[in-house]
Amino acid sequence: GNSVTQMEGPVTLSEEAFLTINCTYTATGYPSLFWYVQYPGEGLQLLLKATKADDKGSNKGFEATYRKETTSFHLEKGSVQVSDSAVYFCALSDRGANNLFFGTGTRLTVIP
Amino acid sequence: GAGVSQTPSNKVTEKGKYVELRCDPISGHTALYWYRQSLGQGPEFLIYFQGTGAADDSGLPNDRFFAVRPEGSVSTLKIQRTERGDSAVYLCASSLGVATGEQYFGPGTRLTVT
Numbered sequence: 001g002n003s004v005t006q007m008e009g010p011v012t013l014s015e016e017a018f019l020t021i022n023c024t025y026t027a028t029g030y031p032s033l034f035w036y037v038q039y040p041g042e043g044l045q046l047l048l049k050a051t052k053a054d055d056k057g058s059n060k061g062f063e064a065t066y067r068k069e070t071t072s073f074h075l076e077k078g079s080v081q082v083s084d085s086a087v088y089f090c091a092l093s094d095r096g097a098n099n100l101f102f103g104t105g106t107r108l109t110v111i112p
Numbered sequence: 113g114a115g116v117s118q119t120p121s122n123k124v125t126e127k128g129k130y131v132e133l134r135c136d137p138i139s140g141h142t143a144l145y146w147y148r149q150s151l152g153q154g155p156e157f158l159i160y161f162q163g164t165g166a167a168d169d170s171g172l173p174n175d176r177f178f179a180v181r182p183e184g185s186v187s188t189l190k191i192q193r194t195e196r197g198d199s200a201v202y203l204c205a206s207s208l209g210v211a212t213g214e215q216y217f218g219p220g221t222r223l224t225v226t
Contacts, residue, residue, distance in 0.1 A: 102154030
C-alpha cells in the first residue's frame with residue numbers, strides 16, 4: 001500500500017540555520033511526491049513537488065529531491081527565517097490514484 | 113481569484129446529531145476532495161468527486177458519512193448520528209483535473225462532537 005513516514009517534530013531552529021525534514025515513502029507504483037505547508041491560521045498550501053525519480057522540486061528557498069533508490073524526499077533549506085515557522089507535510093499521489101497520502105506533519109519553529 | 117471556502121469554520125454538536133459541512137471549490141475546478149485531519153495527524157482521504165459523481169468514496173469510514181455535489185460545484189459532507197470520534201478538522205480541496213496532485217485546500221471546518 002501507500003504510506004508516508006516523516007520525521008517527528010517539533011523542530012526548533014535559530015534563524016539562518018540549515019533545515020532538513022526527512023520523508024520516506026512506500027508506494028505500489030511510481031508516485032508523485034509533494035511537500036505541503038500549513039502556516040498558523042491558514043490552510044494547507046503546496047510548497048513544492050516532484051513527479052519522477054531524480055527530479056528536484058524547489059520553491060521559496062526550499063528544495064527536495066525525489067530519490068527512488070532510497071524512497072525518500074527530504075525537505076531542505078539552507079537558511080531558515082522566522083516566517084518559515086509552520087507545519088510541513090510530506091505527501092504522495094500514486095499514479096492513477098485520485099487522492100494524496102500524507103505524513104503526520106512536522107512542526108517547525110524558527111526563533112530569532 | 114477566490115480560493116476554496118468552507119463553512120462553517122467551527123461546528124459544535126451533540127453526540128447523535130446530524131451535521132452538514134459545505135465546500136465551495138475554486139471556480140472551474142472539476143475535481144473536489146474531502147479529507148479528515150485528526151489532532152496531530154496528517155489529512156486522511158475521504159472521498160473524491162469528478163464533476164457531479166463520486167468517483168472514489170473508499171475513504172469514507174462508514175455509512176454514517178455521505179457527500180454530494182449535485183451541480184458539479186459546491187459539495188456538502190453529511191454526517192449522521194455523530195459520534196465523539198468524528199471530532200476532527202474536515203478539509204476540502206479542489207483541483208483542475210484528475211489526479212494531478214496539485215490540490216488547493218480550504219481552511220477546514222473544525223467539528224467537535226460533545
